[in-house]
Amino acid sequence: xxxxxxxxxxxxxxxxxxxxxxxxxxxxxxxxxxxxxxxxxxxxxxxxxxxxxxxxxxxxxxxxxxxxxxxxxxxxxxxxxxxxxxxxxxxxxxxxxxxxxxxxxxxxxxxxxxxxxxxxxxxxxxxxxxxxxxxxxxxxxxxxxxxxxxxxxxxxxxxxxxxxxxxxxxxxxxxxxxxxxxxxxxxxxxxxxxxxxxxxxxxxxxxxxxxxxxxxx
Amino acid sequence: xxxxxxxxxxxxxxxxxxxxxxxxxxxxxxxxxxxxxxxxxxxxxxxxxxxxxxxxxxxxxxxxxxxxxxxxxxxxxxxxxxxxxxxxxxxxxxxxxxxxxxxxxxxxxxxxxxxxxxxxxxxxxxxxxxxxxxxxxxxxxxxxxxxxxxxxxxxxxxxxxxxxxxxxxxxxxxxxxxxxxxxxxxxxxxxxxxxxxxxxxxxxxxxxxxxxxxxxxxxxxxxxxxxxxxxxxxxxxxxxxxxxxxxxxxxxxxxxxxxxxxxxxxxxxxxxxxxxxxxxxxxxxxxxxxxxxxxxxxxxxxxxxxxxxxxxxxxxxxxxxxxxxxxxxxxxxxxxxxxxxxxxxxxxxxxxxxxxxxxxxxxxxxxxxxxxxxxxxxxxxxxxxxxxxxxxxxxxxxxxxxxxxxxxxxxxxxxxxxxxxxxxxxxxxxxxxxxxxxxxxxxxxxxxxxxxxxxxxxxxxxxxxxxxxxxxxxxxxxxxxxxxxxxxxxxxxxxxxxxxxxxxxxxxxxxxxxxxxxxxxxxxxxxxxxxxxxxxxxxxxxxxxxxxxxxxxxxxxxxxxxxxxxxxxxxxxxxxxxxxxxxxxxxxxxxxxxxxxxxxxxxxxxxxxxxxxxxxxxxxxxxxxxxxxxxxxxxxxxxxxxxxxxxxxxxxxxxxxxxxxxxxxxxxxxxxxxxxxxxxxxxxxxxxxxxxxxxxxxxxxxxxxxxxxxxxxxxxxxxxxxxxxxxx
Numbered sequence: 001x002x003x004x005x006x007x008x009x010x011x012x013x014x015x016x017x018x019x020x021x022x023x024x025x026x027x028x029x030x031x032x033x034x035x036x037x038x039x040x041x042x043x044x045x046x047x048x049x050x051x052x053x054x055x056x057x058x059x060x061x062x063x064x065x066x067x068x069x070x071x072x073x074x075x076x077x078x079x080x081x082x083x084x085x086x087x088x089x090x091x092x093x094x095x096x097x098x099x100x101x102x103x104x105x106x107x108x109x110x111x112x113x114x115x116x117x118x119x120x121x122x123x124x125x126x127x128x129x130x131x132x133x134x135x136x137x138x139x140x141x142x143x144x145x146x147x148x149x150x151x152x153x154x155x156x157x158x159x160x161x162x163x164x165x166x167x168x169x170x171x172x173x174x175x176x177x178x179x180x181x182x183x184x185x186x187x188x189x190x191x192x193x194x195x196x197x198x199x200x201x202x203x204x205x206x207x208x209x210x211x212x213x214x215x216x217x
Numbered sequence: 218x219x220x221x222x223x224x225x226x227x228x229x230x231x232x233x234x235x236x237x238x239x240x241x242x243x244x245x246x247x248x249x250x251x252x253x254x255x256x257x258x259x260x261x262x263x264x265x266x267x268x269x270x271x272x273x274x275x276x277x278x279x280x281x282x283x284x285x286x287x288x289x290x291x292x293x294x295x296x297x298x299x300x301x302x303x304x305x306x307x308x309x310x311x312x313x314x315x316x317x318x319x320x321x322x323x324x325x326x327x328x329x330x331x332x333x334x335x336x337x338x339x340x341x342x343x344x345x346x347x348x349x350x351x352x353x354x355x356x357x358x359x360x361x362x363x364x365x366x367x368x369x370x371x372x373x374x375x376x377x378x379x380x381x382x383x384x385x386x387x388x389x390x391x392x393x394x395x396x397x398x399x400x401x402x403x404x405x406x407x408x409x410x411x412x413x414x415x416x417x418x419x420x421x422x423x424x425x426x427x428x429x430x431x432x433x434x435x436x437x438x439x440x441x442x443x444x445x446x447x448x449x450x451x452x453x454x455x456x457x458x459x460x461x462x463x464x465x466x467x468x469x470x471x472x473x474x475x476x477x478x479x480x481x482x483x484x485x486x487x488x489x490x491x492x493x494x495x496x497x498x499x500x501x502x503x504x505x506x507x508x509x510x511x512x513x514x515x516x517x518x519x520x521x522x523x524x525x526x527x528x529x530x531x532x533x534x535x536x537x538x539x540x541x542x543x544x545x546x547x548x549x550x551x552x553x554x555x556x557x558x559x560x561x562x563x564x565x566x567x568x569x570x571x572x573x574x575x576x577x578x579x580x581x582x583x584x585x586x587x588x589x590x591x592x593x594x595x596x597x598x599x600x601x602x603x604x605x606x607x608x609x610x611x612x613x614x615x616x617x618x619x620x621x622x623x624x625x626x627x628x629x630x631x632x633x634x635x636x637x638x639x640x641x642x643x644x645x646x647x648x649x650x651x652x653x654x655x656x657x658x659x660x661x662x663x664x665x666x667x668x669x670x671x672x673x674x675x676x677x678x679x680x681x682x683x684x685x686x687x688x689x690x691x692x693x694x695x696x697x698x699x700x701x702x703x704x705x706x707x708x709x710x711x712x713x714x715x716x717x718x719x720x721x722x723x724x725x726x727x728x729x730x731x732x733x734x735x736x737x738x739x740x741x742x743x744x745x746x747x748x749x750x751x752x753x754x755x756x757x758x759x760x761x762x763x764x765x766x767x768x769x770x771x772x773x774x775x776x777x778x779x780x781x782x783x784x785x786x787x788x789x790x791x792x793x794x795x796x797x798x799x800x801x802x803x804x805x806x807x808x809x810x811x812x813x814x815x816x817x818x819x820x821x822x823x824x825x826x827x828x829x830x831x832x833x834x835x836x837x838x839x840x841x842x843x844x845x846x847x848x849x850x851x852x853x854x855x856x857x858x859x860x861x862x863x864x865x866x867x868x869x870x871x872x873x874x875x876x877x878x879x880x881x882x883x884x885x886x887x888x889x890x891x892x893x894x895x896x897x898x899x900x901x902x903x904x905x906x907x908x909x910x911x912x913x914x915x916x917x918x919x920x921x922x923x924x925x926x927x928x929x930x931x932x933x934x935x936x937x938x939x940x941x942x943x944x945x
Binding site: 038074075076077113114146149151152175176177178206208209210211212213214215216 | 284286287288289292319320323324326356358360362363364365366437438463
């Protein structure tokens with residue numbers, strides 16, 4: 001029986017390959033078809049679970065401008081931009097709310113790492129700092145983060161209504177953890193939104209993101 | 218009390234500003250930071266080197282001028298009491314950083330750990346009369362798993378006089394740091410697009426004869442920091458392959474090339490490269506660092522066995538995919554028939570309402586499956602321990618095995634049709650229809666499910682098997698057992714969850730019909746196995762043997778009356794001949810060729826592969842595509858149909874000056890299995906693509922598509938074109 005099983009198992013690969021082809025082809029296809037999340041490229045679609053337990057896909061917001069914000073409440077750079085005053089991130093979110101821009105916060109910290117929170121805690125944190133994202137997406141597996149190659153918190157993406165990525169990278173031009181630098185820095189997200197609203201091309205479509213590394217597992 | 222304390226505190230706070238010379242280190246939390254200078258007394262107008270000294274807690278690090286994917290470099294905010302102008306304070310001359318892989322293959326940072334001095338020059342004012350003071354806040358981000366921005370207030374005061382007085386100790390530390398600052402490269406550098414990557418070649422100067430662990434640290438973010446950087450060495454220097462972060466070549470790529478030298482300080486040079494041809498003499502003397510580069514990369518271990526070569530696949534992912542693979546196995550065409558029998562047996566037991574019996578069945582069945590898979594795992598481990606290269610599907614290289622398997626499939630098919638009974642004692646093994654013989658029957662059904670199920674092991678299993686090829690034996694065993702558990706799980710659940718068995722359909726004639734219908738997938742499997750034999754003599758023998766076997770079995774089944782003994786004997790002899798003949802002819806020497814070549818486009822004659830032929834072609838400056846294939850490998854056939862047989866792909870190969878070689882693994886071949894092992898491939902297919910003149914190939918994904926292959930080939934065109942123009 002042993003030998004028989006082993007032989008069969010070998011045979012497996014051959015036949016399995018045939019069976020595997022459908023699945024394998026799909027995997028391979030999705031792998032090669034996954035576009036890089038870069039300015040000018042279409043934003044890869046994803047589906048995630050929000051802090052309130054809803055399923056949300058990027059494609060749900062087709063036709064609207066979408067902002068993705070990678071965050072980690074324990075990261076000093078995130079704290080810099082949520083500091084009160086000047087409420088830099090909150091201000092951006094308020095503006096997004098007024099302009100009917102969808103703001104998706106993504107938390108890609110793996111369980112047991114800095115910034116990993118459950119839905120209730122995520123909502124509590126946002127209430128505590130006056131933040132008003134449309135949704136908080138919990139991505140403990142890091143799948144969405146990796147799809148977008150999010151490197152840091154914060155790491156920002158501005159996605160146009162036609163789903164092209166208009167901006168990817170740092171929130172502003174001064175990589176530091178000093179709150180006082182916010183005032184003098186050029187905010188790239190604001191600039192991108194202004195340009196989109198004015199129907200102009202976004203001047204800076206990419207800037208090296210700065211902050212803490214995303215805490216993938 | 219308060220009155221007394223206040224002045225004391227004030228005095229303490231004021232103390233640092235009163236310190237005449239270099240201040241003491243300040244603890245910022247995870248580093249002791251100090252502002253040092255190479256002089257105690259400087260003369261007006263001279264340039265003096267200062268340094269920010271960091272003594273970090275173990276495992277914590279700060280960042281280089283380019284932090285890489287995350288992090289930021291230290292920064293000084295000089296205060297109002299600093300007595301030199303901001304312009305007089307020069308930028309930090311950054312010593313060579315180290316690599317800080319934060320998330321393997323995904324996030325790479327550059328920085329320093331342990332102790333480091335960051336030197337910077339300061340011009341002492343011409344008109345300085347009194348002491349010069351330099352002070353302010355130093356912000357630095359220090360990280361381990363998490364990052365903490367720390368900030369320290371530092372100040373240093375320097376006497377100014379007509380005669381220099383060195384600070385010997387700090388001067389030595391600064392000098393040491395300056396020695397670690399990469400020098401400006403005196404040779405030539407060039408940046409060349411090569412397909413989807415860039416080649417940074419550097420020749421002459423400090424890099425002549427350099428070889429060792431090499432890394433390029435960019436000043437900016439033009440390249441993917443976490444990507445591997447395969448490097449080649451030549452007589453004159455080296456060539457590094459870089460992965461661009463985005464399309465478009467920069468006007469100048471600046472940064473530092475570091476080459477480690479055994480037992481000595483590494484060679485580190487600062488370069489600025491602009492677009493040009495690959496410099497001569499930067500390859501041909503070996504290479505390194507190119508291991509983990511695959512085109513798609515990073516999709517995990519599920520796509521192909523090749524993913525296992527990189528190692529590090531999470532154990533739980535492995536176990537999980539094995540369980541999933543086992544579950545899926547239940548639906549495979551060769552398992553389903555057997556399982557249907559099992560299910561039918563359970564339907565009957567359930568109909569009789571014997572709950573206890575049902576549970577016993579479930580347990581024994583699971584035991585049968587698990588023991589079979591454990592045996593398979595043991596065989597796998599034993600073979601590996603014996604030093605054999607266990608490649609996926611290697612058993613199918615032996616025609617006798619294939620012939621025997623085909624006949625077993627025929628036999629199972631006959632039994633499903635009801636032509637054959639295996640006698641009353643083991644009747645339950647198969648039909649199990651009555652479900653009378655409970656335990657033993659259930660156990661053997663489990664074994665049988667494992668045996669017939671194996672040929673249909675699904676996609677996840679292939680991934681898992683590929684991944685375990687090089688794993689320690691407990692992991693191998695765990696994966697095999699998990700596969701079995703997955704296979705057994707549905708029945709186990711069915712027999713244990715109360716009430717679930719009631720949802721099973723009522724027994725009836727449909728069960729017999731279903732069983733018979735399932736004979737045909739078995740015959741199909743047999744037919745496929747015969748085609749695997751290709752042009753081997755065993756192919757014909759197996760086909761005829763199957764018919765003889767069927768006839769013999771039929772004779773036995775209809776035997777009765779006076780002729781009974783004779784017919785049974787004749788049938789048994791025929792059945793034996795039907796099996797023995799194909800297996801015997803399978804043991805004969807295989808013909809030299811297996812007919813793989815015939816499956817390519819008619820007009821196309823692929824050359825056989827050999828390492829020397831590859832060397833020859835590469836030496837001629839040609840590219841090479843090698844198809845490691847076997848006629849029993851279904852993925853290989855699909856790739857041929859979708860990609861390798863296509864005229865346009867073959868033309869693209871021709872145009873790109875790439876020669877098509879075939880390594881046929883249909884029969885055992887040591888040279889081929891060595892090559893598979895060397896490239897970390899668990900078996901065929903494997904596709905190697907050598908760029909024209911390049912000694913190291915790219916390993917292509919195991920599932921090809923024409924677009925991908927043509928893009929890669931076309932990329933050679935653009936990079937080889939300039940070279941062609943150069944030749945007169």
